[in-house]
Amino acid sequence: MTHRRDLLTAATARLREGGVASPEHDAAELLAHVLGTTRGRLVLVEEVARSAEEEYADLVERRARREPLQHLTGVAWFRHVELAVGPGVFVPRPETELLAGWAVEHATDGSVVVDLCTGSGAIAKAVKDEVPGADVHAVELSEDALSWAERNLEGTGVDLRQGDLATAFDDLAGTVDVVTCNPPYVPLEAWESVAPEARDHDPHLALFSGADGLDAIRVLERRAAVLLQPGGVVGFEHADVQGESAPAVFAETGRWADVRDHTDLAGRPRFTTARLAR
Template sequence: MSAIVTARALVRDAAARLAAAGVASPEHDAAELLAHVLATTRGQLPLVDAVAPADEAAYGALVARRSAREPLQHLTGTTSFRHVDLVVGPGVFCPRPETELLAGWAIEHAGPGVVVVDLCTGSGAIARSVLDEVPGAEVHAVELDPSAHGWAERNLEGTGVDLRLGDMADAFGDLDGGVDVVVCNPPYVPLEAYDGVAPEARDHDPALALWSGDDGLDAMRVLERVAARLLRPGGVVGAEHADVQGSSAVSVFAATGRWRDVRDHRDLAGRPRFVTARLAP
């Protein structure tokens, strides 16, 4: 008779294995993977008295893949962002918790009839969240990468978001001068930072979603020009950046003379995270 294997023991052993592999959140990921296999939640795992051999084997396979630094979201196929659940996988950037703050800023500036444009939408996380929390807003989104656009289609299906495939540089010409809020999580990793990027992002996120020239601000410069074209006078733009770009990202907007109220915002850990500005009258 085989020994009973408990969920607690499996998670404990898996967490140790993930920690040894350099995974940043081993306990969380170990529990999340077992909950996925058992079709339950992390909070319900303590109620699991025994794990069947087939589930144990499936769990072991997923832990091995996570130990190889395959993103957790690719293994579960879903991720949560603010109050919505998104489907994600290979070919799309997995939204990070810190981006929820930028989405929150966009939501604060949205309202019934307010026109919001989400550039570089990726999985559609920000666009979906804006419409989820402000149902009366008019939301438009664009994504350049065909694979990522396919994931956004799935996440935005039936929401009413106007999703387009294309380059943000020339997107939404039909909306020029009539947009209230532009929001964007652009690529912002400098090419020289390749070795310092976590394997989950470097080896699995799309290159188009990561790299942005020698200083990481090439896309930000394009965004500044596009936002100036799209926004009505007094409209606002918000864009995420790397934590080392708190000053340089602000300078992209401040240096042109087109913007007022240019300021940077910190994340919950106190790190510079996104820049906002208002188009001058």
């Protein structure tokens, strides 16, 4: 048996050596996962059995090779909901919680909310969790991601469908109050700049979107204009370098009012919102 502190110290050093951005946090999360407890309760653990130590060492090595932490634990937390995630689905990022929060603020009982490119179902599940009376719909193109969304949205009452954001929800045209989307927005030429966790493990369908990264956002602009009723609102995430180019996709069409960009907690441009002109 080995003491918890010694295991965490060694694991943190290995993760730092591998370039993991949060080595202390990830080392603790992985040990808590192996021991079936929480990171906050690790202080109650003194010695770690050899079998658990071996499992932990394997997970630490995989994380050091930049396999996503959430793939190793099988869980991602998003606002107030737990999501099952793994290979084949985009791991939701904390930054996207801000977009989901905006959607929650604009949804009310009876509101029709559509989440395009739902991936794991994160935004849709969060909105339904916080605004139970909202009529929430979600769509995902990838079969692999759809299977994760089905698992996460089961029993929530969210209407989940498989389809393309460009053609989804013809039956809701002109009736939607809120559209949300976390589309692919990474330019193809930016391949090398993407973190290994995303580049090597997230589905490329959820990452890359043409030469300038705006192809999916252009499609979103057209589809949101069809789905929303006049005065309805749309919000979508974008890369921090697209703080001007992403809002411009909407502003230049003349169909939208109140086109605004919003920053994340680090002050970086992160998502755009707009209202369909009446």
